[in-house]
Amino acid sequence: MTVTDISHRRKFLAQGNVYLPHIVIIEKIIDETPGVRTFHFNFKDEKLREEFSFESGQFGEYSVLGVGEAPFCISSSPTRRDHLEFALQRVGKVTNALHRLGVGAEIGFRGPYGNGVPLDLLQGKNLVFVGGGIGLAPLRSLIWNVIDNRDKYENIDIIYGARSPSDLCFKYDLDAWNKDKTVNMVTTVDKGDENWTGRVGFVPQVLEQAAPSAP
Template identity: 50%
Template sequence: MAGNVAGQENPYLPQIATIKKIVVETGNIKSFYLVLNDSRHMENFAFEPGQVAQLSLFGVGEATFGLANSPTRRDTLQFSVMKAGEVTSALHELAVGDQIGLRGPLGNWFPYQDMKGKNVVIIGGGIGIAPLRSLIQYMLDTRDDYNEITILYGARSPQDLCYEEDREEWEKRDDVNLILTVDKEFPGWDKRVGFVPTVLKEVAPSPKNAVAVTCGPPIMIKLVLQELEALGFKDDQIITTLEKRMKCGIGKCGRCNIGPKYVCVDGPVFSLAQLKQLPDEL
């Protein structure tokens, strides 16, 4: 099992990592493929699908990102970054060979062990597909452990969909049901059109022996949770993520608490049953 801040005595001290590859996913999203400079720490970097890490640029700041690759594919540590603020904008200026700080892995993870033998419905929107990609890769690499795998992924436009190579692979597989959607009609787009919650309602996956996992913009998650409940999914069959105001990543600064829970330690992964026990502060 993964622990906090691999190989570190001081959880605030980042490891130095080198960028080995950068993939431009969309107009404002890039994926960074990193390797820790200390080979021993890289070898011992044990993480689980759904965990996060803090990436830092010295003199600029630090921000939280989900690991986008599975621990079964760990030659590099992969993070997808949407350009949105000071830290993310600075990250987008980096090039292959540049170095950044990394603290992690942090937080809990998707309950993939409990999903074994079940039908799994993955529902992602925009950059929210990044942590879900880690889970998808893991399930595909241990395919016999899971029943039907459905991936519903949407974005504003075809140009806003991430992971083109992955999508091509998923689409070719006969053991994956991939459903792609964009918010409105676009020239040349021959797949579904509609917001993710609407398409979810149309597809209507069965809750029988199933678990649903979702990540995306807050409004999408809110509506997806409502649709899943309407489809008959129980609270403990619905898994989502929160990324509320994380700062220290180890439950010390108190910035990400929701009632008695800390998103950085008790999350970022929660079942709907767990969320319903928390104060309405989201």
């Protein structure tokens, strides 16, 4: 994060009451699996759209009026600024309320919070990303950040798994990473189906087989 980014972030957080959420508008909804959705959103205030900045690894607090608030990572990359994204699994009161919303709905957002990943310390190194199911959500911000700055890093390996093919999230990302010749992408499922032609096995087992050796 540059000095300018830090300045913008401090200015953003200092505006008004930090406990008062900003209004954001849901612009797109993607059904990843039967219980997981990705939401594309943007600030209603045009000025906030321009000033907002965050780091891969940070999260926000998302709220539905009259229901409550819950934290979720920002799953989009700071290198792609046309919108922001978060993904969630339907498991409780707030997540069920969010799943009932449609495009154009307004919700509250506070953030960014938490520490971002220190990418400057990873430059020039081999990177291995390991995730499963909805756990890919926080990783994809970092993965796209690294890919969009590809010349700063060495080998990139991604190992991702889910219980079944229907439980794989972000299939459009998996396809893109598979096609990227500068990335080694490995996808596995615990149990395949009649249409599955990829790897079958638990992520830890596949990790032992597919992960590169330490230098």
